[in-house]
Amino acid sequence: MTAERLSEYLFGMKLKTSITLNEATIHAIEELAGPGANRSRVIERAVIEYLERRRRELRDRKDLEILNRNAERLNREVEDVLAYQAEP
Numbered sequence: 001m002t003a004e005r006l007s008e009y010l011f012g013m014k015l016k017t018s019i020t021l022n023e024a025t026i027h028a029i030e031e032l033a034g035p036g037a038n039r040s041r042v043i044e045r046a047v048i049e050y051l052e053r054r055r056r057e058l059r060d061r062k063d064l065e066i067l068n069r070n071a072e073r074l075n076r077e078v079e080d081v082l083a084y085q086a087e088p
Contacts, residue, residue, distance in 0.1 A: 006048060019043075 033042045
């Protein structure tokens with residue numbers, strides 16, 4: 001799924017908003033977008049990528065918390081399985 005299609009799927013109808021960015025950031029966006037390109041589209045793609053990355057980070061953090069809570073039990077299970085494999 002392209003970033004644009006993901007944006008439409010996740011966020012539906014577009015709403016107009018106003019943000020303030022420093023001049024260097026605007027120039028960097030324009031340089032990245034290329035001549036005649038839509039700055040809003042570049043900014044939207046950047047925000048979507050950021051949101052996806054944050055969602056993954058939060059999911060990974062939750063997964064790690066679950067693993068850490070269960071680490072002792074899981075390690076005992078692994079040791080038990082390995083003990084059976086080590087015996088002839």
